[in-house]
Amino acid sequence: MLELVDVAKNYESPGAKEGLCVLKDITFKLEEGESIAVVGPSGSGKSTLLNIIGGLDRPSAGRVLFEDRDLAEMDDAELAHLRNQDIGFVFQLHHLLAQCTVLENVLVPTLVDKDRASKKDVYQRAVDMLGRVGLSEHLLHRPGELSGGQRQRVAVVRALINRPGLLLADEPTGSLDEDSSQNIADLLVELNRSEQVALIVVTHSLSLAERIGPVLELREGMLTERSRA
């Protein structure tokens, strides 16, 4: 489903001739329904890796193949379509629309495809999924009326509303307390199984990482499998 081949990323740096190398020769594969976690210290390039996989950033070298399509060969519109239909994002900050209700926030990704937005089953799916994450009582609430954990659950449901094949979560529990973090971790694992969505979680939290699946560690730009202690 997803394959990274020798992916590298360099950033230009004021005063530095060769620039700053964040990722080096990253190569791995992820099949449908698989889940992995990526850990590493701050500034190790975890988010950069996730952005490259999600088409939000482009690698300096190497290839990113999604269902055998090379993301480098896609233009911005195709990448946008890919993100909308095949990839779901969950960020550390939920980035919900403050002006919309919980239900509306979940439905936002469906607005890109006008046909889908008008279909009743999408609406029903949103209601069902929000019910599954325990937010049935909050469908018409605004984000400002929810706790941090609740907001992140809404963000997770929003990421999955279009039935993507791949869910990318960037520090999904980074801004949550322990209980909420636990709940989100449970949710991600459960959805990975029930929705058969491949999952890549970037996190500082080893406990979360270990619950997700195989843990890869990003250090000095290199991705290696983390050995269990």
Add this chain to the structure above:
Amino acid sequence: MTLWRLIKRSLGFYWRTNLGVLLAVAVSTAVLTGALVVGDSVRHSLMKMVDARLGATQLALVSQNRFFQADLADELSDELKTPAAPVLQLRGLIANSDDTALANKVEVIGVDERFFEIGAQPGVEPFWRDWREGVVLNEPLAERLRVGPGDEVKLRIEKPGLMPREVPLTPDSDLSFFSRPIVRAVARESQFGRFSLQANQVAPLNVFVPIRWLQENLDQTGQANVILLTGGKTGELTADRANTAVRKRWRLADSGLEIRELTDQGVLEMRSRRIFIDRVLSGPAIKAGDGAVGILTYFVNELCVAGKTTPYSTVAAMTPGGKSLVPAEMQDNEILITQWLADDLGAKVGDTLELTYSVVGPMRKLEDRKNGFEVRAILDMNTPGLDRELMPEFPGLADVNNCRDWEPGIAVDLDKIQDEDEAYWDGYRGTPKAIVTLEAGRRMWANRYGDATAVRYPKGGVSAETVAAKLLGEIDPATVGLFFQPVRQRGTKAGGESAYFGWLFLGLSFFLIVAAVVLTGLLFVFGVEGRSEQVGMLLALGFSPGLVRRLLLVEGGLVALFGSIAGTAAALLYTKIMILVLSAVTTGSTTYFHAKPLTLIAGAFSAVVISLFAIWLTLRRQVSRTARELLAGVAQRQFVAAGLLSRGRVGLVVAALATAGALILPLLVGSEKSGAMAGAFFGAGALLLTAAIAFTGSLLKIIAGSWKRPMLSLAGLGLRNSTRRRGRSLAVVALLACGVFLVVAVGAFRHDPLEHAEKRDSGTGGFTLFGESAIGILHDLNSDEGRRKMLLDPNMLDGVEIVQLRVRDGDDASCFNLNRAQTPRLLGVRSAEMLSRGSFSFAATKVGAEAETAWDMLNDCEGEDIIPAVGDNATITWALGKSLGDDIEYSGEKGRKFKVRLVGMLENSILQGSLLIAEEQFVKRFPSEDGYRMLLIDAPQEKVDAVAAHLSERLTDFGLAVSSAKQRLAAFSQVENTYVSIFQILGGLGLVLGSIGLGLVVLRNMLERRNELAMLRAVGFNKAALKRMVFYEHSGLMLAGLACGVIAALTAVAPALKAPGAASHGGYLSLALTVAAIALSGVLWIWIATTAALSGKMLDALRSE
């Protein structure tokens, strides 16, 4: 969930930001749409005034000082199958019964019911039915005189003489008719009270009288000088068709000619009511019958042979040959004398007879001339053809019984008249005592009014009908002033081509609109920046940048739409205020509020489009960032990146180039004082403004790029911070700079008309008083004789110089007239007089003319039927929309078209509204315009008021109104200054918006950096220190803006500040105060925004971070 729902949610949720945007759009819409509606209102009012002053009139025949048979109107009505009305229109003056209110220049209009049926609206009270006596005043005149129906008024009407007043042998008395009629009614606009043939929106002062009453009292029975023609039901009557009808239906009497039978002499004789027969008529008249004899009879002062004289005699000149008294072979230096004269002088054949006669020059100056003739033969007193009818009906001669009652219009020394002269008068009356050839007579006595006094046809050779038919077939009636002009078309054109006030007010409101649009953009971008992470999220969720942009654009567009709706409502209020201002400027005119739906829609639409463009510009940049940047908040926090330093150099290059351009531009134009120079300096100022803004932009980049150097003070920190959002900072600097530039630069063009107004090269021409009369003054008011004849006190007028100008009425081409003047009033001026005085100064002249001798241009030959003319700058540029070298077409009194070419432009002057041509050309084109109706009076300062009162009193019968030249100039300048004031007020409002923008920038910057400020507090800075830092940062921007604007503006207005009448010291103070007020306003907004931003618990922000 739909995109529409998402937009609605955002509109409601971010209502504060949207309200700000909405208000900014409302302001720009109100000002933009309001300006357009002002334009519509003015144009609508002008068009409405065309209807009000012309009624259903399409065409008008206006012969002014020539009169024709009023019946011609009936003939034309019958021929063209359309209503026609004869009018006898003259100038006059009127006062109320106790002389407490007076109107010096009124139109006395003799009409009958046909006139009102053409012009009055259906259903109005028909006061003209059974109207035999009494006068009807129009509303403005009744208001001025404070009279109503039943009140008595004193009316003096110019009395047209049988002969033009400046014809030799015309008495200069009996110039007007006085009566004390009762006001019968007051005519409203709907009752055709506003009738006028001139395109001027200022209401005329009209006195309507029954035409018969006027004809009888002015000895003009059956005469008229105007015919109004409607276009019939279709309104498609053309001037050509009407003129064809005139050619078909006119009669000899309409040209002032009549044919009578002289039974005793056995001839038919053609004469003119005007005594002299026009050259255009006399030639064809002589050819109209075989054996016709052209005659020119004159009254001479003296006939002298060998020292013996006979005073005051008539002498005739005749075509030689045929039945003429002058034999065919008689030479032009020969003369026939009567037996009576031969006896009186003791003359015999072969003697030399010296003939002394007077001709009338300008200002009725008599010039005695002599001519010698050889006596060819002596005629018996009973010679056929030698009769008293040879003398025309000279007023003052033909109707008196003895010589001592003569008033021939020349000085008569009664002591010279002997008993034998009385006896001759008793026996032979005006029978000529001598005869010369017509050619000789014409050389002596032909004048601009004609070259014959009669044409005689031998009886039996031709009938009166044949002569008349021949003449009518040969002569174009236009040559005697009988031609129609398309007055409605001209009026519509004058209104339609008038300066579109929409553009003027758009120009005046330009900066306010720009400021509102910039504010719209700023507010919107602040709103979008606040939602940058949302935008990033939408991009991450698969929304394309285009879709996100469209979403925000629709959101902004809806806000703009609502703003424009609110703004359109405000525009109506704005228009009403501007109309009030306009009405105050153009006193006496009415501007009707008129808002065309299409204009409202167009204005609102334009404002929406402009606002959307501003929004699109800000969005383009915002949405072009990547989702990653937006989600990370990098867009808001990013400081200067590498490479900006080099880009700063681009701005420096632009600044250098613009500065160089600013220095070179005035040098290229040269040092001559001209409009081009002012333009060059304004261009240089604009270039300097560009340079200053570009330099500021570069400076911000350079400071931003110098991050390696440590900054060790609060001021330094503030300065560094100002480079953080260079776009915003530069927008504030540019907005303030442009505003200050415009307000200061335009403010410098405010004239103080009273500054140096006593100088001859100023707008007053050095004249202290300005006079206009209803009736032409015939005499030279500078000469002792002229003053004596006009009963003026020579002591009072000692040291007073008066320049007299001839006037041909036309459209008022001053800034008081909102119409586009088509044929402006013409003034006949003696250029040498102006030149010797050095009066007025020229703003521009045609190529090759020297400013010092520019008045001489009026005597240049520009080509056949092209007359050079000089006009006031405002008249040529604004009222006429012309420039030097352009031509304006006129029709002369005799229908001949000629062009007036603009060769010189006077600086702002009291002559605004008219064009000046050489008197010689004036007289040639308008020979019947008698006398001088405009006086420019140079009176010593100490007796200005006394002279004004004296002239007004003594020349009351001429309807002379004397006013201060300075006040006249001030009134003209007031219009210009009012527009400058409007610009400054609107520009000032724009600057207030600019200051609010500055405050918003401060507030926004502070809110964005709230955490940083909290950090500074955490490390020990107190609030006062932070306020100082913020103040340094933003006041630096404000000062940069003010400095850029002021420096550029002072450069731009350098020539204007040096010009006479430029802003005085008070003006400089006013400009300084304006700049200070802007600075104060800026400081206030910075303080308010800083206080608001730094209020509350700042450390909480840090904790939440």
